[in-house]
Amino acid sequence: MRLILASASPRRCELLGQIGASPDAVDPADLDETPLKGELPAAYAARVAAEKGALVAARHPGALILSGDTVVAAGRRILPKTESEAEARQCLQLLSGRRHRVLSAITLIDAEGKARHRLSTNIVIFKRLDRTEIEAYLASQEWHGKAGGYAIQGRAAGLIRAIQGSHSAIMGLPLYETRALLKAAGYPLD
Numbered sequence: 184m185r186l187i188l189a190s191a192s193p194r195r196c197e198l199l200g201q202i203g204a205s206p207d208a209v210d211p212a213d214l215d216e217t218p219l220k221g222e223l224p225a226a227y228a229a230r231v232a233a234e235k236g237a238l239v240a241a242r243h244p245g246a247l248i249l250s251g252d253t254v255v256a257a258g259r260r261i262l263p264k265t266e267s268e269a270e271a272r273q274c275l276q277l278l279s280g281r282r283h284r285v286l287s288a289i290t291l292i293d294a295e296g297k298a299r300h301r302l303s304t305n306i307v308i309f310k311r312l313d314r315t316e317i318e319a320y321l322a323s324q325e326w327h328g329k330a331g332g333y334a335i336q337g338r339a340a341g342l343i344r345a346i347q348g349s350h351s352a353i354m355g356l357p358l359y360e361t362r363a364l365l366k367a368a369g370y371p372l373d
């Protein structure tokens with residue numbers, strides 16, 4: 184049974200390996216990820232994961248297609264994947280000393296084309312960040328292209344007081360849900 188990972192994220196591939204699955208191919212979906220007007224974070228994550236899957240499934244008939252999307256949300260706001268230092272600074276100032284949500288959606292399309300969806304909702308609590316901590320984090324460059332301007336798998340872990348939920352989901356692939364969907368679709372795992 185062929186498994187296609189519809190993601191450009193090397194982290195997702197690594198996380199998948201952690202539960203003993205290795206994709207036969209990686210084929211990222213090139214999708215416009217602009218949120219719809221008024222779209223709430225959970226709906227957005229679910230929609231983008233589903234659209235990535237559908238797009239890639241069309242290219243691989245008969246294969247299993249796994250896609251995902253990870254969104255950092257502060258209330259109703261969807262934080263950007265930060266492309267500039269100024270944008271990352273704004274995110275860190277917003278997240279400082281507060282709790283926020285990390286929503287990680289996955290879609291698995293089975294060999295018959297049936298799509299199954301899961302959403303993992305997680306809480307991350309940052310310490311209160313002073314200016315020096317924010318500037319040091321920005322200097323690390325780890326914020327590039329990261330949702331919410333940070334990555335828990337790097338130095339930001341030292342600034343995070345607590346999480347509620349799934350560490351793998353916050354990194355980008357909720358492994359509990361992923362394993363469950365893969366097993367339901369008949370993919371051979373443990």
Ligand SMILES: Cc1cn([C@H]2C[C@H](O)[C@@H](COP(=O)(O)OP(=O)(O)OP(=O)(O)O)O2)c(=O)[nH]c1=O
Nearest residue numbers: 190191192211252253328329330334335353354
């Ligand atoms: C909160 C958080 C986000 N991120 C990053 C990963 C991604 O860059 C981004 C989420 O973007 P995604 O759109 O979910 O994934 P991607 O752009 O890496 O890959 P693809 O669209 O091809 O599947 O946030 C972390 O790496 N660690 C974290 O702790």
